Amino acid sequence: MREATPEERRRFYAEEWRKEDIPSFLLHSLSMREFGFDLDGTGPNHRYLQFITAEDLANFLRIKAPYSAFTSVCLYQNPRQRDGWLKAELVFDIDAKDLPVKPCGCPKGSVCETCIMEAKRLAMEISDVLRSDFGFKEIHFVYSGRGFHVRITDEPAMLLGASERDQMIGYVVGGVVPSDFTITFGYSRVFRNRVADMLEKISDNEIRDAVKSRRVLAKIMAEKKRIADSLKSGKIDEVIRPGEIGPGTVQKLLSFIAKMNFQLTDGKVTVDTKRILRFPSSLHSGVSRKCMVIRNIEKFHPDDAMPRFLREAVG
Numbered sequence: 195m196r197e198a199t200p201e202e203r204r205r206f207y208a209e210e211w212r213k214e215d216i217p218s219f220l221l222h223s224l225s226m227r228e229f230g231f232d233l234d235g236t237g238p239n240h241r242y243l244q245f246i247t248a249e250d251l252a253n254f255l256r257i258k259a260p261y262s263a264f265t266s267v268c269l270y271q272n273p274r275q276r277d278g279w280l281k282a283e284l285v286f287d288i289d290a291k292d293l294p295v296k297p298c299g300c301p302k303g304s305v306c307e308t309c310i311m312e313a314k315r316l317a318m319e320i321s322d323v324l325r326s327d328f329g330f331k332e333i334h335f336v337y338s339g340r341g342f343h344v345r346i347t348d349e350p351a352m353l354l355g356a357s358e359r360d361q362m363i364g365y366v367v368g369g370v371v372p373s374d375f376t377i378t379f380g381y382s383r384v385f386r387n388r389v390a391d392m393l394e395k396i397s398d399n400e401i402r403d404a405v406k407s408r409r410v411l412a413k414i415m416a417e418k419k420r421i422a423d424s425l426k427s428g429k430i431d432e433v434i435r436p437g438e439i440g441p442g443t444v445q446k447l448l449s450f451i452a453k454m455n456f457q458l459t460d461g462k463v464t465v466d467t468k469r470i471l472r473f474p475s476s477l478h479s480g481v482s483r484k485c486m487v488i489r490n491i492e493k494f495h496p497d498d499a500m501p502r503f504l505r506e507a508v509g
Contacts, residue, residue, distance in 0.1 A: 195305070195340075195481040197235075202503045203259040206477045210502050211255060213248040215475035217487040219334055219347050224248060226269040228276055230470045232262040235479065238470065244273040255476075263476035267345070267469050276468065281352040284330075284359060285471065286320055286366065287463035288313045289341040294457040295395045305340050305481075310496050316458060317342040318491055320366045323384055327365070335488040336471075337499050339478030342488075343471055356465050363464050367455045371448050376428040385452070390426040392451050393418055404450030405443060413438050414447070477501060 198206070220227070229251070230241035240260075245251040255263065267285050271278025290309040291302065293316075298308035317335060321344055324330045330351055336343040346352075354362070364370045365381055368388025372381055398415050405411040413435070414421065421439075424432040433444050463469055472478060472485040484499040 195483065198477060198479040198482045198501075198503075200259070202482070202501075203261065203477060203479055205503050206501050207255045207259045211252075211475060211477075213252045213475075215486070216248060216251075217334065217336075217474050219332070219345070220265065220474065221248060223269050224251070226271075226273060226280070228266040228268075228270065228273040228470065229473070230264040231258065231260040232264075233258060233260050235261045238262065238264050241470075242274050242276065260476075261479045263473040264470040265473045267471055268467055279468070281349075282467040282469075284346040284348075284351040284354060284362065285463055285469070286317075286344040286363075287338075287341070287460040287471075288316050288320075288344070288458065289338075289460060291340055292457065292460070294454045295392060295397075295400060297395055307496055310341070313341045314491065314494065317344050319387075320344050320459075321491075323366050327380060327384070335491045335494075336474050337483075337486050337488055337494065337496070338472050339481045339483040339485055339499070345471075356467060359464050359467070360461070363456070363459060363461045367458045369452050369456045371445075371452050375430050378428065382428070386426050386428060388455050389448060389451050390422040392454060393422045393425070393447075396451070396454075400454075401447065401450060404446050407443075410439060410443055414443075 225244065225246045228241065229243040229245060230238040232238045233240055245254065266273070268282035269280040270276060271280065290313040291305045293309060293312060296309055297312055298306055300306050300309050321333050321335070324333060324346060330346050330348045332347040334345045334347065336345060365384065368385040372385050374382060375386070376382070398411055402411065405414060421433050424430070430444065433439060434441055474485055474487045476485050478485050482501060482504050483496070484501055486499055488494045
């Protein structure tokens with residue numbers, strides 16, 4: 195991934211960007227959203243803008259060829275003043291560079307294709323929980339350039355307050371150890387799956403703070419698969435090994451992983467009901483990738499977001 199040049203930005207908005215690529219859930223409420231732009235790579239300082247029509251927005255993008263484009267997750271009566279807040283999408287932001295545990299071994303802050311595919315898998319799992327446990331249907335996947343936004347536009351979701359959104363984070367990522375670990379449905383199931391998944395990928399260095407004994411730590415690492423399978427099936431008693439892995443150690447391990455799970459998404463984005471996010475169809479110039487709505491998440495590959503100027507450059 196590399197930064198787009200000013201000329202490449204101009205080419206993208208003049209030759210490739212189309213207003214037809216604006217997703218319908220944004221197009222229908224375009225005039226009620228605040229827009230913001232980073233015109234030169236220094237940050238989204240050009241804010242509090244409103245576009246009445248898609249053609250107005252198209253003209254702006256072609257003339258300015260911004261480094262980045264953003265729009266609010268919420269709807270306003272007066273977007274220019276950010277006044278008259280009406281409702282806001284429920285959003286989960288998964289940034290591949292910030293995943294707490296990476297199967298590829300990339301350091302935090304770095305991104306590779308494996309990181310992005312892992313973030314995609316997490317986005318799909320979050321969507322599954324939102325559908326099965328909350329009944330949400332209007333769930334949209336957006337590739338941001340280095341991760342994924344899961345954007346929910348069901349009316350009940352858009353009317354949630356900040357505290358309710360905060361609780362939603364803990365639920366979908368498995369951030370709180372449940373009082374009853376054995377219940378086969380609902381949050382207990384979500385938590386068990388999250389903990390088992392994290393445990394299978396975690397390294398001994400990453401859980402050393404939770405398990406001080408080197409002997410016990412070595413035992414846990416040697417039996418990760420067995421422990422993960424037992425946790426996933428709710429059989430916590432099978433994890434305990436008298437004289438080796440005690441109940442206190444298991445509880446510390448669960449609490450530690452639950453805390454790590456909160457790093458799977460950027461909670462500030464979910465709670466902030468006036469947040470601006472990258473505008474789907476725009477160019478993420480920092481990595482030369484299109485921010486785009488994903489029609490089929492299962493088949494999506496990061497190369498699908500490669501702009502034409504980059505395809506021509508690589509071959």
